[in-house]
Amino acid sequence: MSNAATFDTRTDTAIPVESPLAYSYRRSGAPQASGPSRLQLRERAMLGHLILRGGAIVLDEAVRDVLGISLPGQPQALVQDASGERSIQWLSPDEWLVIVPGGEEFPLETKLREHLGDAHFAISDVSGGQTVLELSGEAARELLTKTVIYDVHPSNFPVGKGVTTVFGKATTIIRRPSEDRWELVIRRSFADYCYRWLLDAAAEYGVNVQQ
Secondary structure (H helix, E strand, O other): OOOOOOOOOOOOOOOOOOOOOHHHHHHOOOOOOOOOOOOOEEEOOEEEEEEEEHHHHHHHHHHHHEEEEOOOOOOOOEOOOOOOOOEEEEOOOOOEEEEEOOOHHHHOOOOOOOHHOOOOHHHHHHHHHEEEEEEEOOOHHHHHHHEEEEOOOOOOOOOOOOEEEEEEEEEEEEEEEEEEEEEEEEEEHHHHHHHHHHHHHHHHHHHEEEO
């Protein structure tokens, strides 16, 4: 076990917890298409987000033993468990993003630290600072072509890929976990901006917002 001080950011409290888009829903609403909809937008709120840094070999062993998933072996790769609820994404040569169901992040961090012991590594819980927006429907990729600078054509962006790029005037991580689904990992401070941008860009397709 490392000597780093750790604490659970998701402790029991009387203070109500809101998703990063709670303000946006109050301000801009959650529109539903009046006719046929070609796009669905959903926030996957309050998930657990961990940033892992360190040597790939030692981290891979720990992650496989604790989480049951291997680290992605290729740049810009995204891997998931069988349920699709837990994922690991390559961010840089010694950096990975782990996303798990909310409440699992602190036990996972604790187990990883115990497994890694005195190895050279860093684990940062960034759950409170990020959220995930999910896009699905036949117009999802068309919407992204209007919004991001990265080439999201299937020949360049297959299933199982994730990149850090520019969304409007914000930074985001784009992921494609399945054929018909895209994810945007965005900072909490950009959540309202990205949400309103998406509503505007998606208006022509008929967007359904799922809360």
